Amino acid sequence: MSIRERLSGNEAAATAMKQINPDVVAAFPITPSTEIPQYFSTFVANGSVDTEFVAVESEHSAMSACIGAESAGSRAMTATSANGLSLMWEMIYIASSLRLPIVLSLVNRAVSGPLNIHCDHSDAMGVRDSGWIMLFSENNQEAYDNTLMAHRIAEDENVRLPLMICQDGFITSHSIENIELESDDEVKKFVGEYHPEHYLLDDQNPIAVGPLDLQAFLFEHKAQQGEAMKAAKQVILEVSKDFEAWTGRHYGLFEEYRLADAEMAIVCMNSTAGTTKAVVDRLRENGIKAGLLKIRVYRPFPAEEVANALSHLKAIAVLDRADSLNAIGGALFEDVTSSLYVENKHVPMVNYVYGIGGRDTTEKDIESVYTDLTEIVKTGKVENPYRYLGLRREEK
Amino acid sequence: MSDLIEIRWHGRGGQGAKTASLLLADAAFNTGKYIQGFPEYGPERMGAPITAYNRISGDPITIHSNIYEPDYVVVVDDTLLESVDVTAGLKSSGAIVINTTKSPDYLKKVLKGYSGGVYTIDARKVSMETLGKYFPNTPMLAAIVKVSKIMTDEALLEDMKGSFKHKFAKKPEVIEGNMKALEMALQEVHQVQ
Numbered sequence: 001m002s003i004r005e006r007l008s009g010n011e012a013a014a015t016a017m018k019q020i021n022p023d024v025v026a027a028f029p030i031t032p033s034t035e036i037p038q039y040f041s042t043f044v045a046n047g048s049v050d051t052e053f054v055a056v057e058s059e060h061s062a063m064s065a066c067i068g069a070e071s072a073g074s075r076a077m078t079a080t081s082a083n084g085l086s087l088m089w090e091m092i093y094i095a096s097s098l099r100l101p102i103v104l105s106l107v108n109r110a111v112s113g114p115l116n117i118h119c120d121h122s123d124a125m126g127v128r129d130s131g132w133i134m135l136f137s138e139n140n141q142e143a144y145d146n147t148l149m150a151h152r153i154a155e156d157e158n159v160r161l162p163l164m165i166c167q168d169g170f171i172t173s174h175s176i177e178n179i180e181l182e183s184d185d186e187v188k189k190f191v192g193e194y195h196p197e198h199y200l201l202d203d204q205n206p207i208a209v210g211p212l213d214l215q216a217f218l219f220e221h222k223a224q225q226g227e228a229m230k231a232a233k234q235v236i237l238e239v240s241k242d243f244e245a246w247t248g249r250h251y252g253l254f255e256e257y258r259l260a261d262a263e264m265a266i267v268c269m270n271s272t273a274g275t276t277k278a279v280v281d282r283l284r285e286n287g288i289k290a291g292l293l294k295i296r297v298y299r300p301f302p303a304e305e306v307a308n309a310l311s312h313l314k315a316i317a318v319l320d321r322a323d324s325l326n327a328i329g330g331a332l333f334e335d336v337t338s339s340l341y342v343e344n345k346h347v348p349m350v351n352y353v354y355g356i357g358g359r360d361t362t363e364k365d366i367e368s369v370y371t372d373l374t375e376i377v378k379t380g381k382v383e384n385p386y387r388y389l390g391l392r393r394e395e396k
Numbered sequence: 397m398s399d400l401i402e403i404r405w406h407g408r409g410g411q412g413a414k415t416a417s418l419l420l421a422d423a424a425f426n427t428g429k430y431i432q433g434f435p436e437y438g439p440e441r442m443g444a445p446i447t448a449y450n451r452i453s454g455d456p457i458t459i460h461s462n463i464y465e466p467d468y469v470v471v472v473d474d475t476l477l478e479s480v481d482v483t484a485g486l487k488s489s490g491a492i493v494i495n496t497t498k499s500p501d502y503l504k505k506v507l508k509g510y511s512g513g514v515y516t517i518d519a520r521k522v523s524m525e526t527l528g529k530y531f532p533n534t535p536m537l538a539a540i541v542k543v544s545k546i547m548t549d550e551a552l553l554e555d556m557k558g559s560f561k562h563k564f565a566k567k568p569e570v571i572e573g574n575m576k577a578l579e580m581a582l583q584e585v586h587q588v589q
Contacts (some may be wrong), residue, residue, distance in 0.1 A: 006421065006422065006425045006431060032437075063429060117437075138458075139460070159537075168460070169499070170437050171432075171434075171460050172460065174434060174435070174437065175432055175433070175434035175460070176418055176421050176431065176432065176433040176434065177430075177431065177432050177457070178425065178430050178431060178456070187416075271460035272460065274459060274460045275458065275459050275460050275461050276457035277458045278458050278459045360462050361463050362461045362462075362464065363459065363461065
């Protein structure tokens with residue numbers, strides 16, 4: 001029986017961490033994720049968790065401490081945003097290559113510069129090729145649920161990869177909304193205990209962690225990381241199925257919203273998907289066949305499944321909340337276009353970079369995208385595939 | 397979401413407009429509603445204009461953007477009336493609630509001919525008489541509940557008793573004053589004719 005509550009996204013993430021009660025949390029505060037370690041340190045002080053809380057002096061140290069803790073055989077978690085993740089960057093790759101299932105709560109914020117504290121996905125996109133599993137969350141509920149599922153996925157023997165749960169800075173992290181929580185006991189039962197096969201403090205089976213890995217083996221080890229990432233897809237589906245049997249809340253690799261009979265669709269991630277749902281509902285009332293595909297699992301990218309779910313459409317708009325500044329298009333756009341191309345499906349596609357630095361994305365903005373798509377459906381032509389949405393100037 | 401109610405708060409940093417929006421979300425949540433309560437974060441400092449928002453509905457709320465066409469606007473500080481376009485997008489079927497003692501003529505001028513309901517309350521008087529200090533957010537919370545009829549007066553008082561007990565766990569001496577502020581504010585909010 002779920003518990004009806006109202007929490008902000010940060011409170012939801014911190015509550016999930018409290019219920020998971022990991023062995024170690026090492027964190028350094030940064031807006032807008034600061035509240036997560038702040039609330040968690042209160043749980044430690046109150047004795048509601050028995051976690052070792054390490055108040056480190058930087059994010060580089062936060063990730064390093066998590067790596068040390070996981071190598072030793074314990075469960076470690078952290079939280080950060082934007083430049084905090086940038087400072088972790090060196091250790092982010094160490095964590096995934098050592099196959100340590102660390103769980104990180106990433107509250108998405110624009111990476112400087114110039115300095116901005118508001119939401120975009122440039123922080124997440126900076127580590128999209130680092131070998132971390134990346135789950136995106138539309139709201140506080142999904143941030144909570146994804147966190148509860150995180151360890152089961154990351155620690156699976158076929159995966160053994162670190163995992164980050166993303167949610168939109170301020171937009172969901174600081175918005176109080178309804179949420180269904182599960183009881184501490186049931187969370188504990190679902191998450192289970194962590195018994196790693198190999199760990200540093202196992203004196204019966206000594207191992208080395210992080211030695212030199214040159215021409216003879218690094219390639220093979222990278223390929224193994226790649227295989228683990230591919231295997232993660234199935235594990236995510238299995239864990240999500242168990243989660244649904246327990247809570248009744250369904251999760252797949254992505255959410256299809258009124259997509260099956262749609263003519264055109266938006267593909268996006270996090271909170272904008274919620275705004276898009278409201279617009280889709282309104283357009284449907286007017287007989288416009290609009291749909292949405294919301295990516296939940298961004299890494300591993302479910303290429304084949306995405307291609308199949310989108311192949312019947314007459315026009316697609318992919319929304320990127322980070323500009324790759326590469327003269328081609330945003331990262332999600334490139335992933336979706338390659339997915340369709342490799343599956344030998346062709347649908348006219350257009351990319352919108354939106355919401356940079358916390359620029360508000362309104363229902364009107366989303367509606368304008370569907371208006372553009374209607375035109376593309378009519379003509380079959382995409383004049384300029386790399387566009388901006390909500391930018392304060394006339395497009396040239 | 398036909399019963400969706402959207403509220404925009406205008407205040408100055410330090411007056412508790414954000415807290416009031418969160419308390420309103422709390423109170424509506426306790427009546428069984430779906431709620432959102434969120435401030436528009438900027439470079440906040442004491443005295444700077446701030447905006448906060450509420451969505452309240454009988455159905456789940458998926459929209460995650462600021463509110464541009466609110467049903468109600470609450471102005472916690474009337475010195476904002478000349479510098480912020482407080483009625484921007486405000487539905488004529490809705491209302492604006494202002495903490496002020498200014499004349500109806502003045503309000504008519506600064507509200508640029510807004511045709512919906514205009515309500516005022518002297519939150520300073522309420523706050524000084526009940527709390528002995530100027531905290532306008534508690535009276536304004538009662539005022540918006542009264543005007544929007546999100547819940548009954550009794551439901552608000554009952555719910556806030558619990559919330560204040562929790563919020564002021566370390567300052568229980570202020571609970572009574574805040575309850576009195578709510579009760580008095582429910583009587584002191586008047587429509588401008």
